[in-house]
Amino acid sequence: MDHAEIVHLVNTDPVAQTLLESPVAMRLGYVGLDGHPRTVPVAYLWNGKAFVFASPTTAYKVKAIAAHPQVSFSVDTYSAEVRRKVAAKLGAEPVAD
DSSP: OOOHHHHHHHHHHHHHHHHHHHHOOOOEEEEEETTTTTEEEOOOOOOOSSOOOOOOOOOOHHHHHHHHHHHHHHHHHHHHHHHHHHHHHHHOOOOOO
16 A cells, blocks of 8 residues: 555544544554664544654654654554444444453
8 A cells, every 4th residue: 555545544444533533542663773673652643644643852762763764553442432333333243341
């Protein structure tokens, strides 16, 4: 997928929309300055074109991402309510609490 396809998917997919509307943290993955992987929770905003998160410019992760700009992220669904909404969008059986 290219960037335009990803943006279209995030803006139109019902499961993605359910996750974006939920108060769920993003986990940002990046490579530290020492070459080891890191994963940290971050609050985020989807602005319709990109995920945006804020951090002090002096934060370790900012320096590390500037040195190694390849990042990853995941959005977790720990909430039973969010899991039920996602299951409903997928047409799946309700998830037990």
